Amino acid sequence: MNKWYVLYTKPNREKKVLSQLVKLNMSVYCPMLTTVRQWSDRKKKILTPLIPRVIFVKCLETERDQVFQVPGVQHYLFWLKKPAVVRGSEIKALQEWLNGEIIEAKVHDLKVGDNYVIKNQVFNGKEGVVSEVSKNRIQIVLKELGIKISLTK
Template sequence: MTKSLVSGWYVLYVQSRQEKKAQRLLKEKGFDTFLPLVKKIRNWSDRKATIETPLFPSYLFVYISSDKNFYQALSLNEVCAFIKFGNQYARVTEEEVKDIKSIISTPNIDDVYIDNQTVTYGTKMSIKTGPLKGMNCEVIDCNNNNNKIRVRIESLRQDVIVQLKEKDLKIN
């Protein structure tokens, strides 16, 4: 790395199913981390269980404030690399972190998942009520007064999909 990093939230790629362990170990080293978790119902032959899984599998957000922090975060066995797009390390803005936290902490929102498919169609809207108020989104599916909306997390080039009632949306 030839120039100093800008302080902010960077995206670590970690070994499969090691997100929680990597987060714990980074926190023990004094890092500020964020691992968005969503609840999923898993069916087994003898039971059903609700488990928490990462919204972005194998991704962990870590706040980096110096070049030294950057290399310290890479020192864990569970960490593979920082995510890059071209020559740029993926950085998540404070607003995107706030938006993700709002989405995963809002009650009565079911079926939250990610989608990294770029969509060029659909109505551009914003959310007008509730804790997600003010977020811009795009309607990707309409049925029975329920709308699946797409909230773009641009720095990750992925979308978070949420189902909301039509009354909670307004056209931009």
């Protein structure tokens, strides 16, 4: 059965490694954000990885070593001496979140450091720690994914 593994690359090599892995017919996903960068003479929109140095690779366990044919690949993420596996539902949730689906939350009686379980939409059932609270928005660090998301009222 194919599983999603977390692959680390050398700094700023995500796009190159991603394209090379695609050429090897591997299923890969690197969540990207469009950001505006300011240079002295211009502004430019560029795609940057949501999680620096990380690419998700979907393959059989016996095929995992194929990625090391690509320059820029460093290693897999390990958890408890085994390659870390990401559930397909988490990859799908990440994709849906990046596609702009709105997540709503009610902000009341929450403080920084509180645990919070999301009860609707894309990240339903995911637990995180509140890192910031304002009138109509909270920021939560999702424990399983290690990313920060904003929920609005």
